[in-house]
Amino acid sequence: MKKIGINVKRKLIQIAAFGFTNSKLANFSKGNIYTGNWKQFCNPGLNCYSCPAATYACPIGAMQAVAGSMNYRFSFYVVGFLLAVGVLFGRLICGYICPFGLIQEVIHLLPVKKIKIPKWMTYIKYAVLLVFVIILPAAVTNYMGIGKPTFCQYICPAGTLEGGIPLLSTHSELRQTLGHIFSLKITILVLVVIGCCFVYRFFCKTLCPLGAIYGLLNKVSFYHMTIDDHKCIHCGKCASVCKMDVNPVKECDSAECIRCGKCVESCPTDAIHLGFRDKKSSQ
Amino acid sequence: MDSKTKRAMRYLTLVSAFAFMAYGVTRGEVSVVLNKAVNICLECIGLG
Structure with a gap:
């Protein structure tokens, strides 16, 4: 499905x-x-x-x-x-x-x-x-x-x-x-x-x-974004799809990010996480 | 800001928020909000 x-x-x-x-x-x-x-x-x-x-x-x-x-x-x-x-x-x-x-x-x-x-x-x-x-x-x-x-x-x-x-x-x-x-x-x-x-x-x-x-x-909120540095390949896809003109890798706590999740969906390595808990970093 | 400071800030802000709300309710702000919201706000619609 x-x-x-x-x-x-x-x-x-x-x-x-x-x-x-x-x-x-x-x-x-x-x-x-x-x-x-x-x-x-x-x-x-x-x-x-x-x-x-x-x-x-x-x-x-x-x-x-x-x-x-x-x-x-x-x-x-x-x-x-x-x-x-x-x-x-x-x-x-x-x-x-x-x-x-x-x-x-x-x-x-x-x-x-x-x-x-x-x-x-x-x-x-x-x-x-x-x-x-x-x-x-x-x-x-x-x-x-x-x-x-x-x-x-x-x-x-x-x-x-x-x-x-x-x-x-x-x-x-x-x-x-x-x-x-x-x-x-x-x-x-x-x-x-x-x-x-x-x-x-x-x-x-x-x-x-x-x-x-x-x-x-947004900078301190419970619902937040985390980037897994070990997974990120710096392809720039997340920044290119962001309609709020944010680069999540550089500024995951940006005051402009409306947490729409487009960057999460676009990430080819699943390096971006949005949620109330921190995602454990992969080694 | 490191993650420990951030976590402390979160909880501090949340506790302050509830304290603010409780204080606002006890001093009667809710009736001011209700009174404004149930009457047509002339300023909001551009007649103020």
């Missing part, structure tokens, strides 16, 4: 995770969002909580909501959740669970020339995390001490796509209040969609603050 490839398995898990985090599909036609108790829990991936189908809270939105609230400047609850998920799985979440990651991969299927981005662009997401998610919501507050979720407000293309467009299409009263911020957000969404056509996971690589958090934790 033919073995199912890692890419097919990954796609099936991504679709299942997408459905699990966006199970309230009937809300699209009603123009409502889900208001049940599941929303007190965060989703591990980036998924706008104003998406009509969303079942859980977006961790990046939730972190800013708490930091910008009247009583708190920092969210121990959400940061703790992200640290736990990140240290257990690292960027495996990006590769297998994140709904916006799947959307970007679908866009990337469009038959246009594929390009790579320069390495410096991958550092932008750390600045986005620091400035728009951590500092601004807590530091820029009104007279009541309430801050704004600045990443959601000025950048997040997932919010515009999953929440903005569906809700504005069903609420005429909301459409009447559209202004410059919506124009900015639509422009960013269009740029991200164009970027995703040419660059694999353009948003994950350059702008995603959640990817930045999980990327840093």
Whole structure:
């Protein structure tokens, strides 16, 4: 019997995770969002909580909501959740669970020339995390001490796509209040969609603050990659198949690796291992 | 980073993560998250 490839398995898990985090599909036609108790829990991936189908809270939105609230400047609850998920799985979440990651991969299927981005662009997401998610919501507050979720407000293309467009299409009263911020957000969404056509996971690589958090934790996470130096013949196949532009042999703990497993499948000597345990090195 | 340090970092981060979550829950952050998530977030959809 033919073995199912890692890419097919990954796609099936991504679709299942997408459905699990966006199970309230009937809300699209009603123009409502889900208001049940599941929303007190965060989703591990980036998924706008104003998406009509969303079942859980977006961790990046939730972190800013708490930091910008009247009583708190920092969210121990959400940061703790992200640290736990990140240290257990690292960027495996990006590769297998994140709904916006799947959307970007679908866009990337469009038959246009594929390009790579320069390495410096991958550092932008750390600045986005620091400035728009951590500092601004807590530091820029009104007279009541309430801050704004600045990443959601000025950048997040997932919010515009999953929440903005569906809700504005069903609420005429909301459409009447559209202004410059919506124009900015639509422009960013269009740029991200164009970027995703040419660059694999353009948003994950350059702008995603959640990817930045999980990327840093990739270096110490329980789920990790190991290279068997005795088996590796340095053929370079793993680096050539990697769509995140990582060379696993040089950097198996790279913050950019989304643990998709393509390199593991491509390795002719079975030298790359992904898992919670270290694989014993062969002599 | 050697494997011993890495292992120590893993467990330290995991323990801190659960301590953070527990502290966040006890000081009432969950209700802030729920309150934000069950109302249409005007900033998220571009009206903020």
